[in-house]
Amino acid sequence: MTASPFDLDMMRIALRMAQRGLGNTAPNPAVGAVIADEVTGEVIARGWTQPGGRPHAETAAIRRAGDRARGKTLYVTLEPCAHFGKTPPCADTIVAAGLKRVVVGCGDPDPRTAGEGIAKLRAAGVNVTENVLEPDARWLTLGHILRITQKRPFITLKIATDANGLIAPGDGTAPRWVTSPEARASGHLLRAQSDAILVGAGTLRADNPDLTCRLPGLAHRSPVRIVLAGRSALDPSAKLFATATQPPVMILRAGAALPADHDLAARGAEVLELPDQNIATLLEALAARGITRLLVEGGPTLWRSFASSGLVDEVTLFMAGPPNAENAAFALQHHLSHQNHLTLHKTDCRPVGTDTMWHLRQA
Numbered sequence: 001m002t003a004s005p006f007d008l009d010m011m012r013i014a015l016r017m018a019q020r021g022l023g024n025t026a027p028n029p030a031v032g033a034v035i036a037d038e039v040t041g042e043v044i045a046r047g048w049t050q051p052g053g054r055p056h057a058e059t060a061a062i063r064r065a066g067d068r069a070r071g072k073t074l075y076v077t078l079e080p081c082a083h084f085g086k087t088p089p090c091a092d093t094i095v096a097a098g099l100k101r102v103v104v105g106c107g108d109p110d111p112r113t114a115g116e117g118i119a120k121l122r123a124a125g126v127n128v129t130e131n132v133l134e135p136d137a138r139w140l141t142l143g144h145i146l147r148i149t150q151k152r153p154f155i156t157l158k159i160a161t162d163a164n165g166l167i168a169p170g171d172g173t174a175p176r177w178v179t180s181p182e183a184r185a186s187g188h189l190l191r192a193q194s195d196a197i198l199v200g201a202g203t204l205r206a207d208n209p210d211l212t213c214r215l216p217g218l219a220h221r222s223p224v225r226i227v228l229a230g231r232s233a234l235d236p237s238a239k240l241f242a243t244a245t246q247p248p249v250m251i252l253r254a255g256a257a258l259p260a261d262h263d264l265a266a267r268g269a270e271v272l273e274l275p276d277q278n279i280a281t282l283l284e285a286l287a288a289r290g291i292t293r294l295l296v297e298g299g300p301t302l303w304r305s306f307a308s309s310g311l312v313d314e315v316t317l318f319m320a321g322p323p324n325a326e327n328a329a330f331a332l333q334h335h336l337s338h339q340n341h342l343t344l345h346k347t348d349c350r351p352v353g354t355d356t357m358w359h360l361r362q363a
Contacts, residue, residue, distance in 0.1 A: 001102065001127065001129050002129075002341030003129055003132045004038075006036075006038060006041065006070070006331075007075070007103050007129065007132055007206075007271045008132065008133065010034050010036050010043070010073075010075040011075050011077070011105060011132050011137070012104060012131045013032075013034050013043065013046065013075070013100070014032040014033055014046075014057075014075045014076060014077050014105065015033065015077055015105070015133065015136055015137065015140060016032065016047055016233065017032030017033065017046050017047065017048040017057065017077075018031050018032030018049070018057070018077045018140050018141075019032070019140065019244060020032070020048045021048045021050070021051075021057075022140075022193040022194075022293065023191075023192055023193040023194045023195055023221060023223060023293060024051050024052075024118070024192075024221060025049040025050075025051065025052065025053045025289075026053070026143075026145070026195040026290050026291060026292045026293070027053065027290030028052075028053030028054070028056070028144075029049065029078055029108075029141050029143070029144035029292070030048070030049050030140070031048065031049045031056060031058075031076060031077050031078045031141070031225045032046075032048045032049075032057055032076070032077045032139070033047040033048070033057035033058045033060070033061040033075065034045070034061065034074070034076075035061050035062070035065045035068075035069050035072050035073070035074050035075075035076040036072060036073055036075065037072050038072075038073050038101075038215055039108065039296060042316075043100065044065045044068050044069065044072060044081075045061045045062070045064035045065035045068075045069070046061060046064070046326070047059070047060030047062070047063075047064060048060065054086060054087060056080075056081065056087070056090050056107060056263070057076060057077075057088060058074065058076055058080055058090040058094060059087065059093055059142050061074065061096045062074075062093060062094070062099075065097075067114075069097045069098060069099055070097065070098035070099070071098060071099075071100050072099055072100065072188065073099065073100065073101040073102070073103060073262065074094060074099045074101070074102045074103070075102075075103045075132075076102065076103070076104055076105060076187060077104075077105040077106070077137045077140060077141065078081045078104070078105060078107075078108050078137065078144075079104050079106070079107045079108040079113055079115075079117045079118055079137050080094055080102070080104075080113075080117040080118075080120075080121070080143050081108070081110075081112070081113050081117055082112065082113045082116035082119075082120050083112035083113060083116075084115040087208065087223050089117070089120070090117070091116075091120040091121055091318075092120070093125065094121060095120070095123070095124040095165045095277050097254050099126065099316075100126065100127060101126065101127040101128070101129070101298075102121055102126055102127070102129075102132070103128075103129045103132050104118065104128065104129065104130050104132065105131075105132055105133055105134060105137025105138075105139060105141075106131065106134045106137040106138045107130070108146055109149050110144075110148050111148075111264060112307055114125070118130065119121075121334070122224040124264065127172060130183070133280050139361075142154045142178065142260065142291030142313065143293040144277070144292050146287075146313075146339035147287045147291075147292050149292075150310065151283070151284045151287045151288070152280070152283035152284060152286075152287050153195065153196070153283060153286055153287055153291045153292050153293055153294040154187075154292060154293045154294065154305060154313050154314075155283075155294050155295065155296060155311055155312055155313050155314070155315070156190065156293070156294070156295050156314045156315070156316060157296045157303050157306060157312055157316070157336075158190055158295055158296065158297050158316050158318075159207070159303065159316070159317045159318070159331065159332075159335055160178060160179050160180060160183070160185060160187065160317075160318040160319075161314070161318070161319050161320065161331045161335075162178040162319075162320045163319065163320045163324065163327065164170065164323035164327060164330075165319065165327045165328065165330040165331030165334060165335075166331075166334075167300070167335070168336050171308065177223055178320050179318045179319075179353075179355045180311065180314060180320070180352070180353035180355050181353065182352050182353025182354075183187040183318045183320075183353055183355040183357065185215060186318070186352050186357055187217045187318060188213050188214055188218075189213075189215060189218075189328045190214040190316060191211075191221075191222065191223055191295060192213045192215065192218045192221035192222070192223075193221075193293065194223045194292050194293045194295035195223055195224060195290075195292055195293045195294065196223045196224040196225070196226050196250075196286065196291045196293075196295070197211050197223045197224070197225055197226065197292045197294075197295045197296075197297055198226045198228060198294055198296045198297070198298060198302070199211065199226075199227060199228070199297050199298045199299075200227070200228050200229075200230075200298045200299065200301060200302045201227060201229045201230060201232035201234060201283045202298075202299060202301060203297070203302070204227055204234060204235070204240065205235065206299075208238055208239055208240075208246045209239070209240070209297075210239050210240065210242075210243075211223075211225040211226075211240060211297070212247065213250070214300060223247065224247060224248045224249075224250060224291065225241070225248065225249045225250070225265065226249075226250045226252060226286070227249070227250070227251050227252065227299075227327050228302065229251050229252060229253055230253070230254050230277055231253070231254060231255065231258070232318075233258060233260055234251065234260070234264065236260070236263050236264055236267070241264055241267045241268075241269060242267075244264070244267045244268035244269040245268035248268075248270065249268065249269040249270070250269065250270045250271075250272055251264060251269055251270070251271045251272065251273050252274055252282055252285070253271060253273050253274060253279045254273065254274055254275075254276060254277040255273065255274075255275075256273055257271045257273055277292075279305055279306060279309040280311065281313055283311065298340075300335045303335055303336055304335070304336060304337055307336040307341055307342055308341055309339070309341070310341040310342060312342055312362055313362050314359065314360065314361050315332070315344060315358075316338075316357065316358070316359055316360075316363065317330075317331060317332065317357070317358040317360070317361075318352065318355060318356075318357055318358075319331065319355060319356050319357075320354070321354065321355060321356065322351070322356060323349055323351075324356075324358045328356075328358055332360075342362055343362060343363040344360040344361065344362060344363075345360060345361055345363055346358060346359070346360050347359045347360065347361050
């Protein structure tokens with residue numbers, strides 16, 4: 001059965017529901033679900049993956065719908081799970097609720113599901129339509145997909161520059177902020193939608209950042225804060241370590257921990273010893289800890305390390321002033337000198353306060 005215009009409309013709502021969970025559901029994916037009556041066009045219930053990953057979106061929507069779910073259609077951005085965990089499989093919950101049809105955005109590569117969720121539904125007589133708005137659903141779920149298939153999280157580089165495409169030097173000779181409060185607020189929203197945020201030891205020394213989300217009502221959505229320290233000593237008086245348990249702080253070391261790291265660990269930071277400084281190594285370690293979405297802030301050295309590895313999925317560029325494509329291109333080339341390892345395509349360009357926000361995706 002092909003998707004109807006109504007199916008597309010409902011899946012778009014489900015995708016918006018899924019966005020609510022970004023950065024708040026790891027290690028589970030952020031999923032959205034809608035229960036609707038195809039005859040009357042009524043949206044009966046909406047659901048999205050709840051904080052910590054449970055209940056799942058399908059269960060949340062079914063609970064809201066109650067008996068009204070029977071005989072209706074469920075739209076869900078990711079294939080319903082088929083395995084028992086802390087809760088029964090969503091596929092079983094859907095069948096028990098009496099839903100007659102399920103429209104799925106994209107399949108789940110998790111080997112515990114991987115087609116089994118859809119097979120369960122069809123075996124129970126539920127009509128299933130697959131791959132509706134699949135590119136959008138897959139993009140939204142890419143952190144989960146990459147963690148399963150490539151043992152790494154989804155990676156966003158966040159870059160902020162002045163109108164000429166340059167960053168603040170960090171030596172006190174220029175204002176710390178090169179963009180407007182509105183642009184910085186958008187940057188904090190990126191933090192809220194990420195499981196973890198990564199900076200290097202140089203950024204920690206130069207900026208002494210908090211790395212938290214400071215939007216009203218979203219402070220609890222601050223991501224895990226990670227410092228890629230290599231063999232550099234870290235200042236224990238840095239603001240990051242004053243609140244090292246909430247949200248958590250992780251220090252990534254290339255090789256054994258330094259003696260001074262014991263003091264940082266006593267403050268609540270986790271010190272993770274890695275065998276090398278390879279970007280792929282650190283990403284695999286983060287994926288093993290359930291991180292599905294990583295925001296790389298840092299500075300040019302860190303950005304170039306990711307770019308040269310080809311391990312970038314998205315770049316969000318905040319540039320002071322109105323849109324200037326030439327200066328934006330310069331900023332990307334200047335700060336990602338290994339941009340030839342990436343194939344970036346602009347997907348969005350919009351004003352944010354007095355500044356411009358560019359979104360680019362890796363092909």
